Amino acid sequence: MNFDLTPEQKKIRDAILAFAAESLENDGVADRDRGSVFSRELWKRAAGAGLAALTVPVEYGGRAYDAETTTVAMEAFGHGCEDGGFVFAMGAHLFAAVVPIQAFGTADQKARWLPPLADGTLVGAHAMSEPGAGSDVAGIATRADRDGDGYLLNGVKTLATNCTEADLLLVSAVTAPEGNPQARLSSFLVEITTPGVAVTQRFETLGHRTTPLGEVTLTNVRVPATALLSGKEGGGIAFFNHAMMWERVGLFAAHVGTMERMLQRTIAFARSRKQGGRPIASHQAVAHKIADMKVRLEAARLLVYKAASQLDRSRLAAFDASIAKLFTSEAFVASALDAVQILGGAGYIQGRHPAERELRDALGTTLYSGTSEIQRTIIAAWLGL
Numbered sequence: 405m406n407f408d409l410t411p412e413q414k415k416i417r418d419a420i421l422a423f424a425a426e427s428l429e430n431d432g433v434a435d436r437d438r439g440s441v442f443s444r445e446l447w448k449r450a451a452g453a454g455l456a457a458l459t460v461p462v463e464y465g466g467r468a469y470d471a472e473t474t475t476v477a478m479e480a481f482g483h484g485c486e487d488g489g490f491v492f493a494m495g496a497h498l499f500a501a502v503v504p505i506q507a508f509g510t511a512d513q514k515a516r517w518l519p520p521l522a523d524g525t526l527v528g529a530h531a532m533s534e535p536g537a538g539s540d541v542a543g544i545a546t547r548a549d550r551d552g553d554g555y556l557l558n559g560v561k562t563l564a565t566n567c568t569e570a571d572l573l574l575v576s577a578v579t580a581p582e583g584n585p586q587a588r589l590s591s592f593l594v595e596i597t598t599p600g601v602a603v604t605q606r607f608e609t610l611g612h613r614t615t616p617l618g619e620v621t622l623t624n625v626r627v628p629a630t631a632l633l634s635g636k637e638g639g640g641i642a643f644f645n646h647a648m649m650w651e652r653v654g655l656f657a658a659h660v661g662t663m664e665r666m667l668q669r670t671i672a673f674a675r676s677r678k679q680g681g682r683p684i685a686s687h688q689a690v691a692h693k694i695a696d697m698k699v700r701l702e703a704a705r706l707l708v709y710k711a712a713s714q715l716d717r718s719r720l721a722a723f724d725a726s727i728a729k730l731f732t733s734e735a736f737v738a739s740a741l742d743a744v745q746i747l748g749g750a751g752y753i754q755g756r757h758p759a760e761r762e763l764r765d766a767l768g769t770t771l772y773s774g775t776s777e778i779q780r781t782i783i784a785a786w787l788g789l
């Protein structure tokens with residue numbers, strides 16, 4: 405077992421860290437967070453550095469990284485870019501919208517959609533969740549009824565990351581209401597400008613406030629048969645599971661990067677903040693919290709890289725991805741709480757220290773990509789329970 409990065413991976417990591425620090429306007433993140441501002445200009449810039457296309461084949465304008473190298477890149481992105489909502493938006497675009505098209509799209513779908521999604525011209529969103537179906541994806545009610553040579557889509561999609569800025573939605577809808585639950589859903593590539601598609605809400609959120617998150621209503625949206633991902637009905641659940649497997653690795657690698665930045669800042673603060681004439685770091689109660697942050701970081705990183713390695717070797721990494729996602733998200737919340745506790749009052753004041761924003765950002769991670777409870781259910785099922 406060799407835990408070292410290759411020279412090429414080190415170059416990729418260092419380039420993304422430098423790019424994020426220099427070009428992604430970290431100094432404006434507190435204002436963007438307060439105003440819930442998503443920047444299309446930053447999106448174009450980040451895509452220009454390859455971040456929207458890490459996994460995409462070279463012929464479509466991508467970097468064609470394997471899962472491990474994608475993980476290295478995402479960890480560096482999450483470390484170097486302080487705008488957690490922006491990193492999340494890009495990760496959702498890449499893993500939940502681009503990856504399924506890359507993996508399951510027809511030749512025409514890949515040729516049409518991957519280049520503009522990869523170069524930052526378009527923003528993608530994956531619209532699975534509905535007001536009545538979150539954890540229970542089998543309960544999706546949006547319908548896609550045959551209509552001549554195409555389909556008519558009707559339903560409401562909620563909590564879809566990027567949807568208020570998106571150009572392309574990957575919509576899951578029921579095509580076989582009475583069929584086998586695994587084959588009930590299909591996925592459709594729906595342009596946001598299609599008549600009948602309406603962004604009905606942009607949510608104000610606790611964390612990741614710069615992510616455009618909202619609700620989309622589909623009313624008699626007519627799409628041609630060519631909009632059906634893969635060209636076949638019944639693949640919706642499989643496409644969703646594939647996207648989640650990648651997201652639970654790639655996006656959570658970015659959270660590992662953020663946890664490392666948080667740890668470094670917490671150490672610096674604990675060394676410089678003095679009470680009673682001595683640095684607070686010299687109190688064992690404080691130092692132990694920092695030690696726990698380090699242990700969580702290292703364990704999360706190992707789990708994420710193990711899942712990535714599994715993804716590269718077998719493509720059947722759902723079990724490892726759920727373990728990595730569950731642990732990393734809960735570790736991120738626990739470490740963000742420790743960071744704020746160590747900062748004292750400074751950790752509670754908005755805009756005073758990034759840990760306050762990072763704690764709010766961390767809280768969403770145990771919900772999206774499947775809640776912690778659902779990850780435990782998946783893990784238990786793999787154990788035969």
Ligand SMILES: Cc1cc2nc3c(=O)[nH]c(=O)nc-3n(C[C@H](O)[C@H](O)[C@H](O)COP(=O)(O)OP(=O)(O)OC[C@H]3O[C@@H](n4cnc5c(N)ncnc54)[C@H](O)[C@@H]3O)c2cc1C
Nearest residue numbers: 530531532533538539563564565768771772773774775777
């Ligand atoms: C920031 C953010 C971004 C998101 N982005 C997207 C996106 O891009 N696309 C998309 O389609 N969705 C997205 N979602 C939606 C997300 O997938 C759902 O919020 C999540 O699956 C939970 O669904 P719910 O919110 O309806 O909660 P519910 O499913 O109603 O769950 C409520 C509570 O009950 C628990 N629960 C529910 N069912 C079970 C069960 N069977 N066993 C044990 N406990 C259970 C849950 O764990 C949770 O604690 C996003 C959510 C958030 C917060």
